[in-house]
Amino acid sequence: MRRAADAWAGAAAGLALMALWEASARFGLVSPQFLPGPSAVAAALARMIAEQALLWHAGVSTLRVWGAFALAAVMAVPLGIAMGSFRLIGAALEPVVDFIRYLPVPALVPLAIIWFGVGEQSKIFLLWLGVFFQLVLMVADDVRRVPREYHEIAATLGGSRLRALVDVALPAMGPTLVDSMRVTLGWCWTYLIIAEIVAADRGLGFVIWQARRFFKTPEVMAGVLLIGLIGLVTDQLLRRAHRRWFAYLRP
């Protein structure tokens, strides 16, 4: 019941914002050159899907995001668990990770191109860079928040430290781990656009940047809107999965 009400509230707020936006464009409050109304953006979106293979570009971008994210997660989860569980590993790696974490990804674009050229590799690298170092620290914190009692229960049942990590810490941190991943997956899209704007011949960032060169504001906004939609859908799917996987959290 509450969930349905929440969904309605979200939809109503979204519609109200759209109406306001359309009205300001229709009544000439802002120049359509700068802020075309939602109807114009929707028309652009349809045109781009039909004529410019927009969905294919979206697919390319999504694959890049998921590929880079999967790579980052596969590396960050074990390393983060190690850093959070063994003090010496954490002490050794945390300063390095913290340093790299603060390097702005856009500043590393030239380096990425020097190292990996303008192909897929440099894009994956940039996305990985933006996510891996953040995620590692989040995972380390997640594992540190596992109650000490859980480790101690496993130990007093005859489980080794390593077994306790796999059998107890991993499931215990499951819900927060998936949340950390959901949040960092969203950041991936930010870095993707940077990577695609600088050097790409496909992908949503490329499409948006092309449209900007010809001052096609509706097309630019359609591209941005599509990214937002993909993000929204992914996020909702992950939230739903979270509720399913961790149903035991609900009383």
Next chain:
Amino acid sequence: MTWLRFEAVEKRFGAGADALTAVAPFSLDVAKGAFIAFLGPSGCGKTTLMRMVGGLETPSAGAITLEGAALGAPDRRRGMVFQSYSSFPWLTVEGNVLFGLRYRRDLSRAEKRARAARYLALVGLAAFADAYPGRISGGMRQRVAIARTLAAGSEILLMDEPFGALDAMLRESLQVELRRLQEAERRTVIFVTHDVDEAAFLADRVIVFTPRPARIAAEIDVAARLEGPRTLGLRDTPEFFALRREVHAHVRAASEDVAAGASADAAAVAPEEAPR
């Protein structure tokens, strides 16, 4: 007969001037199958002492021996029941009890299941085997933890205020149940609590601790005083009343001694620390 033995066990945290003595040299002999209550104010070091039995802390001096051999790293012989986080929320009730047998290679899958079922029935949770801990009451969660430890085959149950978060009525019924389980299973129990009533009702021997560092202030042989089974009705008997008063008096005396000592210390240092 001595089975579990504390030999001048000491525990200090930190070093130098900041060192904190949690447990003063502490010696005690515990017979197999005994129910021992560690009774003392919060933070007195009784939990630290119990954790040392579990191998979760190591003594700074002295030793704890079981059948003559010094106790080391944690193992299945000494099982823990905590006050909170006592069961795993991602496993069902049955899964939690089965977890107690997870590291036992000597049992087949079927044997493990049978054993888990037996202990689930023993603590009265057979009907809740498939429920998750988040959906059962706090008292049931503690019973899950007890069943897990019993099923694991732990010879010593280390219980750290396991009923501390429960309401009074539930607490009393769980105490009756725990005592019944212990009499049936004859496992050794070290039960840490700051509740006089609980210690007197449950234990064969109550060890009253001083405030930190933990020292024995008094020992009450409850088994010699209370005969017969420990039922709810026992609480209303004159014997239990007298016993509880006595334990209470010991607890009060222990804390007053220390308070008197502390104010004497304060008086001694006062001249130097007088406000300017």
